[in-house]
Amino acid sequence: MAAANLTPVTPGVFTRLIRLMPVVTLGLLTLPVVAGLAGIIAPALGWLPALGGESLSLAPWQALGQTPGLGKMISLSLTSGLISAALSLAIVLLFIAAFMETAVFRLVRGLLSPLLAVPHSAAAIGVAFLLAPSGLASRLLSPWASGWAQPPDYLFPGDPFGLALISGLVLKETPFLLLMCLAALPQCQASQRLKVARSMGYSPASAFTKAVLPGLYPLIRLPVYAVIAFASANVDVAIILGPSTPPTLPVAVMRWQTDPDLSLRFLASAGALLQLGVTAAALIIWWLIEQLLASLLTCWRINGKRHQAEQLSRWLGGSLIAALIFLLSAALIGLAMWSVATWWPFPAAWPSPVSLGTWQQATTTLGEPFRHTLSIGFAATALAMVLVIGCLEAETLRTRALSSSAITIIYLPLLIPPVAFLYGLTQWQVQFGLSAGWLAVVLGHTLFVLPYVFLSLSESYRRLDPRWSQLGAALGAKPSRVFWQIKLPLMAAPIGVAAAVGFAVSVGQYLPTILLGAGRLATLTTDAVALSSGGDRRLTAVYALTQLTLPALGFALALGLPRLLRQRRSPRHKKHRPLSA
Known part of the structure; x- marks a missing residue:
């Protein structure tokens, strides 16, 4: 054979550019994050010569420790991240377990794009307008069902327990986790696993939980962690729906960062590092819960029971996903009604008169x-x-x-x-x-x-x-x-x-x-x-x-x-x- 036939083919420009893409991408994602984290360490320790911090000091941490309501800020961030992620994941898994490969499953899958199209802040504003004391829900129930002639006296949004914040986060995290599950189901051969389990007499929910879920969850673990990190450190939804006295920790850090008083930059850096620790703690707690459940459910997976809480899981999965879609749809309807309202006194269920004046003003x-x-x-x-x-x-x-x-x-x-x-x-x-x-x-x-x-x-x-x-x-x-x-x-x-x-x-x-x-x-x-x-x-x-x-x-x-x-x-x-x- 001629030596010329053994000469390797030199890759073209297109191939060389494509091979560079992973390096460029990983560098673009890594360098800003690492540089950003490095940029807050020195100010958190008092070193920022541009603002007079010329020596290392624990003064920013002392000031942070003396911040009123700091413990409440931390607990709000931690609990909202864990609870909203747990609720969102439970809704998604219950729905898939009860309705996988059914017409209802295909219908909700078709609604996924509209659900994902709603930005977090728009959904949060819609929920606030819907469930506030003078919101659309109270108006539709008043006075014929509730007897309210005036808006009721309850705090929403901004309740001290963060329930409004958790509801807003669940509303947007659930479609994302559903998208991630839909992408992961073919990877874990979910249809084949489900068919084998069903052929052995398992009900749909039991077949999914025992045969599909063990292969599905490892594929969606990183998205779940991302949801926890997002929820525990969210700012825009927390500003709209979260409590304000005190706010969640990330909202407080953002306010210190943007305050005209430049001396608060040291406090903001310490708070940002603390938020990093809070998010890390939330992820560790979730990982520990994973390990505990894996140990507790090992025997349950192989106990041979083929029909366990089938009707309950079907009812919960269907009703929860339907409630989520209904809540988001009602929130958007409420936004549309407020955008054309001229005068809308409580408890009127419809604004009167209706006008496009606000739209014309906003242009x-x-x-x-x-x-x-x-x-x-x-x-x-x-x-x-x-x-x-x-x-x-x-x-x-x-x-x-x-x-x-x-x-x-x-x-x-x-x-x-x-x-x-x-x-x-x-x-x-x-x-x-x-x-x-x-x-x-x-x-x-x-x-x-x-x-x-x-x-x-x-x-x-x-x-x-x-x-x-x-x-x-x-x-x-x-x-x-x-x-x-x-x-x-x-x-x-x-x-x-x-x-x-x-x-x-x-x-x-x-x-x-x-x-x-x-x-x-x-x-x-x-x-x-x-x-x-x-x-x-x-x-x-x-x-x-x-x-x-x-x-x-x-x-x-x-x-x-x-x-x-x-x-x-x-x-x-x-x-x-x-x-x-």
């Missing part, structure tokens, strides 16, 4: 936040999509998936409290004279958009039949052409959904916009959260609905564009050139 102030939200969302989503698709394409070149450590790094911005590392990044911005503005906010949003895009797209991309690419290569197409003309058209629908999810995540970002934009870059989310603490419900409803409209349009485009592209690529519209051309 003079909505323009700039709308443009910022749109441009930042597009830019962050586009950057995240390029990086994620590059990483997944690199997997196909190496014929193996990303390692577990790489997957953990992708989750890193979701597992570390944003209030901790984002504030550290603002410290570096000041130290190096970097401008706070649009580009910094886009990069900050990308940190949170990218993990969700990866979670939404990875399973579909990995399940793409490799024979399509092999067929293109056999016909002489280069890897770049196989990618652009075969893989991307076949993946148009999953890519569109992943982009819609990423855009919805960007639209809902509050803390990165406030901190990395130095408060000078207004978006629909920042304005909606600011208005939620004011007295004008009508204007707040307009901003919340406008904020909701953008992700909804994104999901509509994600569902409609792939069909249009398929029609345009059909033989009736276009003659294809041969791949070898």
Whole structure:
């Protein structure tokens, strides 16, 4: 055989770029988080020469320890994170156990995109307007059922136990965990496991719990941890629904960070490190509960009982998921009613007269936040999509998936409290004279958009039949052409959904916009959260609905564009050139 035939083929530019994508992606996710955490350690120990801190000291921690209500702040953050995650996971698992592979399951799966399209702050505002003493729920029950001629005297939102906060978190965490379970079910061969267990006489709920759940939970463990970290360190939902005297710890830290009194920066750094510890404690507690349940349920899994609490699980799974969908729908209806209200005294169930005056008034102030939200969302989503698709394409070149450590790094911005590392990044911005503005906010949003895009797209991309690419290569197409003309058209629908999810995540970002934009870059989310603490419900409803409209349009485009592209690529519209051309 000639020596020339043994010469290895030099990879092209496309292949080299694709192979760089995982390195670039992991670096983009790791460096800001690590640098941000490093940026708060020195100020937490009193060292920040720009503000007069020229020696190490425990004074910030002493001041933090003397903060009124600190213990309550910590307990609120810890309990809201654990309880909301537990409730959300229980609702999802009960529903899947009772209705997997049924028409109801397919119906709820179809409603998943609209549920995911609702930003956290818009959902929180809707819940506040629905369940407040003068909210829509009280109006519909008054006075004929409740006897209330005046709004009842109960505290919601802002109750001292954080029940309103937990309800708002559950409302948005449940659709996310359901999405993660739907992506993980094929990986653990759930249908095959369920069929085998059902053939042995197990009821649907018992078959899922004993045969499917042990393989499913390890695949969704990281998303569950991300939910716990998000809930324990959330700011925007806590501002809207959480108590204010005292607030949760992340809200207090954010207020210290943005206070005009610069001396509070030391206190904020100590508080950010404390919040990191609170989130870590919540994750450790959850892990211990996992180990305890695994030990206690081992014997139960193999006890041979085939029908256990079947009706109860079916009733709970169906009623809880129905209540969640109903609550979110009613909250959005309440927002729509408030946005057109001119005069709505209690206990009237309908505003009278109805007017578009608030919408007309808002058009003079909505323009700039709308443009910022749109441009930042597009830019962050586009950057995240390029990086994620590059990483997944690199997997196909190496014929193996990303390692577990790489997957953990992708989750890193979701597992570390944003209030901790984002504030550290603002410290570096000041130290190096970097401008706070649009580009910094886009990069900050990308940190949170990218993990969700990866979670939404990875399973579909990995399940793409490799024979399509092999067929293109056999016909002489280069890897770049196989990618652009075969893989991307076949993946148009999953890519569109992943982009819609990423855009919805960007639209809902509050803390990165406030901190990395130095408060000078207004978006629909920042304005909606600011208005939620004011007295004008009508204007707040307009901003919340406008904020909701953008992700909804994104999901509509994600569902409609792939069909249009398929029609345009059909033989009736276009003659294809041969791949070898």
